[in-house]
Amino acid sequence: MDDLKAKYLSLIAAAGDEAAIEDLRITALGKKGEISLQMRELGKMSPEERQTAGPALNALKDEINSALAAKKAALGDAALDARLRGEWLDVTLPSRPRRQGTIHPISQVTEEVTAIFADMGFSVAEGPQIESDWYNFDALNIPGHHPARAEMDTFYTHRSAGDNRPPHVLRTHTSPVQIRSMEATGASTRIICPGRVYRADYDQTHTPMFHQVEGLAIDKDISMANLKWVLEEFVKSYFEVDHVDIRFRASHFPFTEPSAEVDIRCSWEGGTLKVGEGDDWLEILGSGMVHPKVLQAAGVDPTQWQGFAFGMGIDRIAMLKYGIPDLRAFFDSDLRWLRHYGFAALDVPTLHGGLSR
Numbered sequence: 001m002d003d004l005k006a007k008y009l010s011l012i013a014a015a016g017d018e019a020a021i022e023d024l025r026i027t028a029l030g031k032k033g034e035i036s037l038q039m040r041e042l043g044k045m046s047p048e049e050r051q052t053a054g055p056a057l058n059a060l061k062d063e064i065n066s067a068l069a070a071k072k073a074a075l076g077d078a079a080l081d082a083r084l085r086g087e088w089l090d091v092t093l094p095s096r097p098r099r100q101g102t103i104h105p106i107s108q109v110t111e112e113v114t115a116i117f118a119d120m121g122f123s124v125a126e127g128p129q130i131e132s133d134w135y136n137f138d139a140l141n142i143p144g145h146h147p148a149r150a151e152m153d154t155f156y157t158h159r160s161a162g163d164n165r166p167p168h169v170l171r172t173h174t175s176p177v178q179i180r181s182m183e184a185t186g187a188s189t190r191i192i193c194p195g196r197v198y199r200a201d202y203d204q205t206h207t208p209m210f211h212q213v214e215g216l217a218i219d220k221d222i223s224m225a226n227l228k229w230v231l232e233e234f235v236k237s238y239f240e241v242d243h244v245d246i247r248f249r250a251s252h253f254p255f256t257e258p259s260a261e262v263d264i265r266c267s268w269e270g271g272t273l274k275v276g277e278g279d280d281w282l283e284i285l286g287s288g289m290v291h292p293k294v295l296q297a298a299g300v301d302p303t304q305w306q307g308f309a310f311g312m313g314i315d316r317i318a319m320l321k322y323g324i325p326d327l328r329a330f331f332d333s334d335l336r337w338l339r340h341y342g343f344a345a346l347d348v349p350t351l352h353g354g355l356s357r
């Protein structure tokens with residue numbers, strides 16, 4: 001019995017994997033195992049012999065069993081350790097530069113604009129890109145016969161024959177979000193709505209899909225003066241300059257009264273744009289005091305509330321700030337272009353950290 005014990009304990013100690021352990025269990029304790037056969041011999045012994053041999057064999061059996069279990073657990077731990085070491089991964093390593101993606105200038109500029117207006121108490125609102133005729137036009141005081149409808153080169157959706165309702169449109173501007181947002185929250189409100197808009201137009205400065213950001217501030221006593229200050233603050237922050245001249249030019253939009261287009265002073269010396277100096281003016285947005293009919297259409301009482309709105313081309317201000325000459329390149333998905341004009345993924349624009357580093 002001592003020999004059996006010594007033999008199996010050393011075999012177990014030397015076993016290299018769980019399969020070897022299982023083999024040893026069968027050779028020692030299986031139906032025809034060496035120790036099991038010894039147990040069967042007990043029947044042939046005299047009662048005195050059995051009294052000593054029985055407990056001794058049982059003890060041996062227990063000892064071998066627990067040696068097998070202990071070795072099996074140790075092998076399992078070692079296997080897990082080896083696997084953990086083999087599959088170890090340093091998640092703090094930087095990604096491989098050649099495969100690193102970049103933030104598209106449109107996304108970057110949207111974040112910059114959002115950071116600036118958020119700092120002035122505006123929150124972000126969104127609306128659908130497939131819009132009803134009502135929200136895109138009528139509610140904004142652009143009735144069916146209005147020339148602005150034709151000017152916008154609208155994409156219409158298809159209605160089946162016999163369906164006489166006006167077709168939905170791909171929204172031609174972000175202004176419908178003014179209505180949706182006022183319906184949802186009522187006055188007072190301060191929101192911006194960045195997003196995609198669509199018009200059937202294609203050349204160096206037009207693409208059928210482009211981006212706008214709408215602004216809206218409604219309260220009891222909001223005036224043109226507030227609009228002017230907000231836009232001045234915006235332009236300074238956005239172009240990261242201490243001083244800018246902006247010019248309000250009388251204009252006309254159906255959804256504002258009075259209306260103004262806003263230009264910023266700039267120079268094109270040597271072919272590069274400088275904002276804030278020079279003798280040229282550059283148009284960057286349309287704006288005005290929200291028309292009473294627009295407030296009414298959104299369920300806001302125009303005898304109680306008033307405010308300003310503006311709409312700005314995101315692609316346009318991105319081109320201006322980052323010196324991007326051709327709008328169409330924004331949407332070509334050319335990797336060389338994206339690497340050149342893209343922004344580092346982890347540099348989130350903030351006013352305190354810097355908009356564009």
Ligand code: DAH
Binds near residue numbers: 172309
């Ligand atoms: N919706 C106008 C456009 O797409 C831009 C605009 C002009 C928006 C004046 C406004 C505004 O909110 O007040 O051309």
